[in-house]
Amino acid sequence: MKDIIVNLLKERGVTIEDMADLVLELQKKYYDLTREEAIESLNSVLDKREVQNAVLTGITLDKLAEKNMLEEPLLSILKRDEPLYGIDEILALSITNIYGSIGLTNFGYLDKIKLGIIGILNEHKDERCNTFIDDLVAAIIAAACSRIAHSIKSEKSN
Amino acid sequence: MKDIIVNLLKERGVTIEDMADLVLELQKKYYDLTREEAIESLNSVLDKREVQNAVLTGITLDKLAEKNMLEEPLLSILKRDEPLYGIDEILALSITNIYGSIGLTNFGYLDKIKLGIIGILNEHKDERCNTFIDDLVAAIIAAACSRIAHSIKSEKSN
Amino acid sequence: MKDIIVNLLKERGVTIEDMADLVLELQKKYYDLTREEAIESLNSVLDKREVQNAVLTGITLDKLAEKNMLEEPLLSILKRDEPLYGIDEILALSITNIYGSIGLTNFGYLDKIKLGIIGILNEHKDERCNTFIDDLVAAIIAAACSRIAHSIKSEKSN
Amino acid sequence: MKDIIVNLLKERGVTIEDMADLVLELQKKYYDLTREEAIESLNSVLDKREVQNAVLTGITLDKLAEKNMLEEPLLSILKRDEPLYGIDEILALSITNIYGSIGLTNFGYLDKIKLGIIGILNEHKDERCNTFIDDLVAAIIAAACSRIAHSIKSEKSN
Numbered sequence A, B, C, D: 001m002k003d004i005i006v007n008l009l010k011e012r013g014v015t016i017e018d019m020a021d022l023v024l025e026l027q028k029k030y031y032d033l034t035r036e037e038a039i040e041s042l043n044s045v046l047d048k049r050e051v052q053n054a055v056l057t058g059i060t061l062d063k064l065a066e067k068n069m070l071e072e073p074l075l076s077i078l079k080r081d082e083p084l085y086g087i088d089e090i091l092a093l094s095i096t097n098i099y100g101s102i103g104l105t106n107f108g109y110l111d112k113i114k115l116g117i118i119g120i121l122n123e124h125k126d127e128r129c130n131t132f133i134d135d136l137v138a139a140i141i142a143a144a145c146s147r148i149a150h151s152i153k154s155e156k157s158n
């Protein structure tokens, strides 16, 4: 299942390397983190069943909208990335929650300032339906940062 | 949009009357509620944009699964109503949250004991894909009960 | 920190054995679970930082209310276990969320039917302030059940 | 109850005017909003029971920590604003959720970049315990923005 998710993200233009760039960017103020550690944390997040289900569901909806295979009014809502449609944030929240609420801040920040790959997804909104994927990717990155905060803390307390 | 949602629920076998039965059942221990008040509360819940988006998204996925129009592995997960798939509960939670966390208890209870229409949806799982709708309906009922609790309280404090 | 939490629960009348009884009760329909496995799962839940923080915060508020050490109107709200106060459910949700949304149903069910230790906490509401602890304990039990569902699933897929 | 909440916020250094500044700042890119409209939206948010309960609970904990009236280890966790303690974000989330998930992004952004009054609260962390209030205020502002987005949308569709 994990390989399916990693391939689905890649098919939509997002690699683990792209996400590692943002994990490093967000953490550089706090910890001296290597790229390997960032990738390891992203892999642990992507191993979680709840994360896989959210990604699978959200990207499926993005792809169906792109192929006009959804009925109205959902089709237009997703194609326009309608601001009052919040199910994309709801699925994202189910990802950040797994490592506790400390991921919320990073998720909201990434979603707002559209750094790196999240900005790229946002720019390609005209050709593609990226309604879910930007939030899912921001949530995966935020969860990987939370996981790092938790693990550094528990090392220190030993 | 509200009419679309009410029709979509009806198409999948759920009427406002069915939901009113369960609102009355859950509230009978606490308040002397008329059927009209139960229906009015359900209508207010169904007027909310966030509720409409959750219902629209969940029922769309149920229908696509039923028509085998989703790719694997999501198709099998939804058709089997896989117990570790929690996106149906996630969407339901976005409904109960609108009237605060007090709806959680009623939602969980309905989802577990499968009273009334929720039991009926569950029995028809073999012919239909009812993975999302049972949770959505339980959440709408729980939200209508929360709304009643809030409004009775504020009348009293006047 | 974990010992502090276990002692705090015990001080308020809840042992790991009490919680194991309910894990076994909830799971008996699905799996052939031993008491040791139930206790192991509860211990894993109690090892989580987010769970510890929720328990610490909620029980602190219960104890302060019991000693009349809170200002009004919060004091009366907690002492009466005011039905529209939902912060107890909010903290409980932060516990169930750690193992995904599948714990919601068991949480709501326990909170409603007040099985075992949860019923006992509820009966002693007159002498003590048990506003938070009943929801926290229901959430810990529900999370332990979710963790079991996840681990049985992953064993099977190996 | 609403007056109590407004006074409690003021006592901790936060006025409705301070919050209106940030509502205007966040919305200026999207809508031509007057200060009166921003204040009206904040007042509607503060009228909600769930918001009042979250503010009451969080600020009570901040004040008790400041007066050293909590037991350890919660006292030190709150006084240090321990990064792995996420109950402040959990309470904040219960506020943003009332207007749906679209408030999450603004909440996370405010919490991260610490604009205006949120930055001021953060600077005074040494003398005061502001562990909860910064997240609560960010959530109230984010909720007021979501409410504006919903109401502008529904005007348009008439």
Ligand SMILES: [Ca+2]
Binding pocket: A081, A088, A089, A130, A131, A132, A133, A134, A135
């Ligand atoms: Ca989006």
Ligand SMILES: [Ca+2]
Binding pocket: B081, B088, B089, B130, B131, B132, B133, B134, B135
């Ligand atoms: Ca379901």
Ligand SMILES: [Ca+2]
Binding pocket: C081, C088, C089, C130, C131, C132, C133, C134, C135
């Ligand atoms: Ca309670």
Ligand SMILES: [Ca+2]
Binding pocket: D081, D088, D089, D130, D131, D132, D133, D134, D135
């Ligand atoms: Ca804080």
